Amino acid sequence: MSxxxxxxxxxxxxxxxxxxxDPHSYPDGIAFLDGQYLPMSQAKVSVLDWGFLHSDATYxxxxxxxxxxxxxxxxxxxxxxxxxxxxxxxxxxxQGVTEILHNCVALSGHRAAYVEMLCTRGAxxxxxxxxxxxxxxxxxxxxxxxxxxNAEQLQRGLRVAISDKVRIPPASIDPAIKNxxxxxxxxxxxxxxxxxxxxxxxxxxxxNVAEGPGFNVFCVKDGELSTPxxxxxxxxxxxxxxxxxxxxGLAAAPADVSVAALREADEVFITSTAxxxxxxxxxxxxxxxxxxxxxxxxxxxxxxxxxxxxxxxxSPVQYP
Amino acid sequence: MSxxxxxxxxxxxxxxxxxxxDPHSYPDGIAFLDGQYLPMSQAKVSVLDWGFLHSDATYxxxxxxxxxxxxxxxxxxxxxxxxxxxxxxxxxxxQGVTEILHNCVALSGHRAAYVEMLCTRGAxxxxxxxxxxxxxxxxxxxxxxxxxxNAEQLQRGLRVAISDKVRIPPASIDPAIKNxxxxxxxxxxxxxxxxxxxxxxxxxxxxNVAEGPGFNVFCVKDGELSTPxxxxxxxxxxxxxxxxxxxxGLAAAPADVSVAALREADEVFITSTAxxxxxxxxxxxxxxxxxxxxxxxxxxxxxxxxxxxxxxxxSPVQYP
Numbered sequence: 001m002s003x004x005x006x007x008x009x010x011x012x013x014x015x016x017x018x019x020x021x022d023p024h025s026y027p028d029g030i031a032f033l034d035g036q037y038l039p040m041s042q043a044k045v046s047v048l049d050w051g052f053l054h055s056d057a058t059y060x061x062x063x064x065x066x067x068x069x070x071x072x073x074x075x076x077x078x079x080x081x082x083x084x085x086x087x088x089x090x091x092x093x094x095q096g097v098t099e100i101l102h103n104c105v106a107l108s109g110h111r112a113a114y115v116e117m118l119c120t121r122g123a124x125x126x127x128x129x130x131x132x133x134x135x136x137x138x139x140x141x142x143x144x145x146x147x148x149x150n151a152e153q154l155q156r157g158l159r160v161a162i163s164d165k166v167r168i169p170p171a172s173i174d175p176a177i178k179n180x181x182x183x184x185x186x187x188x189x190x191x192x193x194x195x196x197x198x199x200x201x202x203x204x205x206x207x208n209v210a211e212g213p214g215f216n217v218f219c220v221k222d223g224e225l226s227t228p229x230x231x232x233x234x235x236x237x238x239x240x241x242x243x244x245x246x247x248x249g250l251a252a253a254p255a256d257v258s259v260a261a262l263r264e265a266d267e268v269f270i271t272s273t274a275x276x277x278x279x280x281x282x283x284x285x286x287x288x289x290x291x292x293x294x295x296x297x298x299x300x301x302x303x304x305x306x307x308x309x310x311x312x313x314x315s316p317v318q319y320p
Numbered sequence: 321m322s323x324x325x326x327x328x329x330x331x332x333x334x335x336x337x338x339x340x341x342d343p344h345s346y347p348d349g350i351a352f353l354d355g356q357y358l359p360m361s362q363a364k365v366s367v368l369d370w371g372f373l374h375s376d377a378t379y380x381x382x383x384x385x386x387x388x389x390x391x392x393x394x395x396x397x398x399x400x401x402x403x404x405x406x407x408x409x410x411x412x413x414x415q416g417v418t419e420i421l422h423n424c425v426a427l428s429g430h431r432a433a434y435v436e437m438l439c440t441r442g443a444x445x446x447x448x449x450x451x452x453x454x455x456x457x458x459x460x461x462x463x464x465x466x467x468x469x470n471a472e473q474l475q476r477g478l479r480v481a482i483s484d485k486v487r488i489p490p491a492s493i494d495p496a497i498k499n500x501x502x503x504x505x506x507x508x509x510x511x512x513x514x515x516x517x518x519x520x521x522x523x524x525x526x527x528n529v530a531e532g533p534g535f536n537v538f539c540v541k542d543g544e545l546s547t548p549x550x551x552x553x554x555x556x557x558x559x560x561x562x563x564x565x566x567x568x569g570l571a572a573a574p575a576d577v578s579v580a581a582l583r584e585a586d587e588v589f590i591t592s593t594a595x596x597x598x599x600x601x602x603x604x605x606x607x608x609x610x611x612x613x614x615x616x617x618x619x620x621x622x623x624x625x626x627x628x629x630x631x632x633x634x635s636p637v638q639y640p
Binding site: 103135183213 | 334335337338339340341342344347350351356357358359363365368370371372374375406407423426438441443446447449451459461463464466468485486487488491492499501504505506507510513533534640
């Protein structure tokens with residue numbers, strides 16, 4: 001049990017600087033915190049915030065496409081639902097948050113943006129471990145739109161691997177509280193990279209397919225759609241697929257989706273605010289059906305983007 | 321599906337500030353990041369760091385008591401083990417990290433300190449979702465020592481409630497990677513507060529007792545100690561209890577600990593770097609045995625603190 005000896009040579013202590021000089025660069029965008037609108041380089045969380053130290057936070061992301069928010073109301077519903085479940089309070093109502101999000105996007109100038117609202121537990125000045133003594137902190141930011149799949153992958157379909165990592169079960173974390181507990185997904189992603197795939201799916205606690213890092217998954221078999229029912233984020237894009245299927249008269253239902261069922265599907269696609277509906281054409285090195293993006297996937301992708309101009313599904317950002 | 325309308329009145333856009341003005345106050349301490357030693361007010365993580373957005377990070381905490389680090393080598397072992405499992409790299413070896421931790425404590429002047437080393441996945445300037453493109457970021461800080469139990473609670477024993485929240489299972493997150501995935505523990509804590517208790521224990525996926533927010537739990541029955549075996553953090557203070565029991569000729573073993581076994585124990589205590597060995601005398605409103613701090617607990621507490629001056633278990637901070 002020997003202890004590492006440090007500073008045996010009794011070097012003089014280093015100097016303490018007043019202010020951090022940040023050597024990193026950040027994407028172009030605008031953040032809101034503490035009543036201030038700021039460049040992304042200034043959008044930071046204290047290392048003592050329980051939102052960091054305990055991942056005690058909730059959030060939502062909405063996208064802006066062609067200068068319009070897509071289904072912002074649904075994202076606000078989920079965000080305020082998560083706040084309530086975590087017993088967090090913020091000094092803004094729905095209208096207040098909406099205004100902040102509009103301001104972040106308008107000030108950023110982005111016509112296609114990834115927009116996040118979040119609330120951390122915060123911290124107390126004494127670093128008390130009692131979360132009831134922390135002051136909850138709301139933040140928001142708008143950065144350029146990003147997608148899980150790049151242009152080439154959207155064209156030919158993603159190559160996905162199924163990791164044996166198990167998505168954190170609902171008995172531990174309620175997936176309806178959108179949260180930052182992603183280490184299972186990140187480790188699944190590294191499993192996928194190791195096998196030459198581009199992204200990952202992880203399993204639920206029964207060994208069925210659950211979801212991937214930031215997305216839900218659907219399969220199409222004999223014209224009917226299914227997506228994992230339990231232990232997954234109730235994604236807004238997932239819901240949008242149900243809504244589009246209802247409009248189109250396509251059968252779609254949440255269900256247990258086994259690994260075998262996914263491999264034997266006619267079509268597979270994933271859904272995320274970061275990219276919308278994105279085709280998958282290869283799982284664990286084997287092609288799905290003929291390895292081409294299927295007709296149901298293509299039809300839903302087209303419908304999904306068409307809805308982005310529809311005033312019933314989207315709302316314009318008021319740029320200066 | 322009506323969309324919330326914002327800025328109907330077309331208010332002028334707010335101004336973007338260059339620099340965040342932070343209205344919050346922070347505990348007294350010193351942090352290290354980006355090669356700089358800084359006051360805690362400057363110790364921040366970008367909101368775009370995956371260590372925040374995906375809780376993709378690992379850490380360790382060690383304490384300084386009476387000017388000496390306690391079992392720093394074991395904490396360094398666990399931290400470097402976590403980095404390897406998460407495929408993170410930092411530009412410091414054990415000696416380098418040790419020197420940074422000593423500097424943080426020495427510069428803070430704290431004789432009793434809570435000292436944390438951590439590494440986040442970081443981010444890439446383009447906000448790429450591929451974690452392999454992120455630059456991992458190491459940080460460390462020293463703040464005043466804190467304890468799960470306050471002085472009164474150490475004297476009379478903690479009042480604990482058992483929540484039905486299930487600790488994130490090892491199939492999802494390897495608990496040997498010390499991590500910030502704590503929402504299950506935080507929600508368990510609120511369950512405990514609701515029942516008038518001071519802290520919480522949560523269950524493992526088999527319904528046995530797992531651990532609490534930042535601590536392991538032990539029970540003593542007929543002179544023998546046991547502590548949950550699976551799905552819990554392999555705590556350094558937990559290990560220290562095993563080491564002390566070995567020295568003292570006390571039987572101690574990891575085992576399944578049912579809720580009933582815990583309630584019927586002769587003694588119960590919890591262990592954490594934040595407070596050491598801390599007695600529990602009430603569970604779910606019922607007293608453990610006669611409701612007094614038991615003899616085995618008291619003996620181990622005394623031994624634990626005595627070891628803090630032992631050069632085989634501790635190493636001095638070189639203050640200026």
